[in-house]
Amino acid sequence: MTRPVLLALCLATAPLATTAGAQTRHNTNAPIDFAADTIELQDRANRAVLLGNVSVRQAEMSLSAARMTVNYTGQxxxxxxxxxxxxxxxxxxxxxxxxxxxxxxxVYDLNRRVITMIGGVSLTQGANTVNGGRLTINLDTGRAVMDGSSVRGGGSGSGNVTTAPSGRVTGTFSVPKRN
Known part of the structure; x- marks a missing residue:
């Protein structure tokens, strides 16, 4: 990706990132509460697999999915x-x-305090919407960066995953009513 394109993408997401930055810093030290239809503990691998209607909450943030793997350090x-x-x-x-x-x-990397989302990503804040292939949210700063990159090849035999076929970030920003 060339620098002008990257700069344009950063500027395109600036209204969302600026507003998000006004939020209070996410408390990444808060406990993580979860619920799921099924949980499989894999102690030797230091992980738990949550299946079915998975819901995770940490402070004011929630994350839901069909499946989630929780990795822990062993400490x-x-x-x-x-x-x-x-x-x-x-x-x-x-x-x-x-x-x-x-x-x-x-992927929510608790050590880096970053969430990376891929595959048909949509970010909505109020009436503003941004769509793309990958979104990175820094929970310390509240900065959200979207790019339109396509993702090819999934792990675990999931085959090819292709997103953002145009390779571009698209969206809609609301405009305040003027007299």
């Missing part, structure tokens, strides 16, 4: 395993105050 602090990463797939929805993002897949 226990105050009787709790230390979660390091959440991998979600199938109708992923991330909600924060005044923002909703949807995609096919998402």
């Amino acid at each position: 226990i602090v105050d009787g709790n395993p230390q979660v390091s990463r959440l991998d979600a797939s199938g109708g992923v929805v991330v909600r924060r105050p005044d923002q909703t993002a949807r995609s096919q897949f998402a």
